[in-house]
Amino acid sequence: MKPILVKGRCLLLAITILPFLHSQAEPPVFQWGNWVAPKSANALKNPLKGDKAATANGEQLFNAICFVCHGNHGKGDGINAAALERRPADLTSRRVQRQTDGALFWKITEGNPPMLRFAETLSEEQRWQMVNYVRRLAALYPPEEAVAEGKKTAPAGDANKASLAANAGSKEVVAPEKEAAPVAAAANPFAGISDGKQLFKSICSACHSIGQGKMVGPNLRGVNSRHDKTWLHRWIHSSQDLVKSGDAGAVRLFEENNRTVMTDHRYLTDGQIDGILGYIEEEGKSISARQQTAAVTSQLPQAVVQKIRPPSVYSEMVTYFLYAGFAFVIVVLLMVVSILNKMVLK
Numbered sequence: 001m002k003p004i005l006v007k008g009r010c011l012l013l014a015i016t017i018l019p020f021l022h023s024q025a026e027p028p029v030f031q032w033g034n035w036v037a038p039k040s041a042n043a044l045k046n047p048l049k050g051d052k053a054a055t056a057n058g059e060q061l062f063n064a065i066c067f068v069c070h071g072n073h074g075k076g077d078g079i080n081a082a083a084l085e086r087r088p089a090d091l092t093s094r095r096v097q098r099q100t101d102g103a104l105f106w107k108i109t110e111g112n113p114p115m116l117r118f119a120e121t122l123s124e125e126q127r128w129q130m131v132n133y134v135r136r137l138a139a140l141y142p143p144e145e146a147v148a149e150g151k152k153t154a155p156a157g158d159a160n161k162a163s164l165a166a167n168a169g170s171k172e173v174v175a176p177e178k179e180a181a182p183v184a185a186a187a188n189p190f191a192g193i194s195d196g197k198q199l200f201k202s203i204c205s206a207c208h209s210i211g212q213g214k215m216v217g218p219n220l221r222g223v224n225s226r227h228d229k230t231w232l233h234r235w236i237h238s239s240q241d242l243v244k245s246g247d248a249g250a251v252r253l254f255e256e257n258n259r260t261v262m263t264d265h266r267y268l269t270d271g272q273i274d275g276i277l278g279y280i281e282e283e284g285k286s287i288s289a290r291q292q293t294a295a296v297t298s299q300l301p302q303a304v305v306q307k308i309r310p311p312s313v314y315s316e317m318v319t320y321f322l323y324a325g326f327a328f329v330i331v332v333l334l335m336v337v338s339i340l341n342k343m344v345l346k
Contacts, residue, residue: 037103044102058133074137196279
């Protein structure tokens with residue numbers, strides 16, 4: 001066979017098979033505006049689709065974890081959005097809503113810094129609940145383009161239906177687009193709040209525990225003794241500013257937590273941070289006190305433990321009836337003995 005024919009056949013084979021191989025390959029995971037889930041994610045089926053209770057749970061999760069960046073209405077205008085390198089996604093937009101449930105689930109699971117990865121911190125059921133609520137956001141707060149189109153092509157009040165119909169069942173297709181304009185700083189929902197417990201529950205508890213082990217971030221029990229107060233203020237305001245400055249403690253903490261980027265909290269005042277740190281310290285002391293009491297109690301003799309923890313009403317009643325029954329038996333025996341003695345004497 002002539003060399004030119006061999007080359008021609010090889011070229012024909014390459015032209016035939018390469019497009020097929022390319023179509024079977026997983027698409028790359030781009031960052032930010034072109035972040036695409038792998039093709040396999042589209043095959044994931046939402047087991048909670050249409051479940052209203054699951055959607056309600058997803059709303060609670062969103063309001064506890066996501067709103068600081070994505071905003072209360074999912075528009076990407078949360079209180080932390082202005083401090084981020086790139087604007088968070090508008091979850092009501094067609095760009096998000098046309099993605100499959102599986103793609104959204106995959107993104108919530110894997111994360112994309114500064115968006116956190118929730119594979120370990122949220123159960124599979126909770127992540128599907130979040131997907132349900134992301135879908136609900138588009139109906140509650142339709143994107144601007146859907147509203148504009150609704151005014152032109154749909155009767156008044158049908159903008160939500162038009163938006164959902166356009167997004168229903170579509171696959172994720174990402175086209176190049178212009179970078180979103182910087183988002184303006186949102187109103188601070190925590191302004192004027194000084195209660196450390198309330199602030200911790202609202203802001204910190206989604207990623208941190210006090211004495212319950214590591215979550216997204218480290219266990220905060222004892223954090224006041226591990227770090228200087230001034231350092232903690234700088235870290236909470238912007239951990240990445242501290243890391244980029246070369247601070248050894250910040251770099252070490254960043255590496256120990258798999259380079260997970262902690263959300264900036266520049267909106268918190270020094271007084272609010274002091275309140276949070278104070279609550280963490282008091283809760284840590286409370287945990288220590290409970291543990292010490294449990295340890296001491298476990299080593300005490302049972303009689304002493306009973307004095308410390310008086311028996312219940314039920315146990316007291318049982319004890320009373322036991323004593324009463326024993327006394328009754330003794331009386332009966334005495335009567336029997338008396339009768340027998342009289343019979344013998346006769």
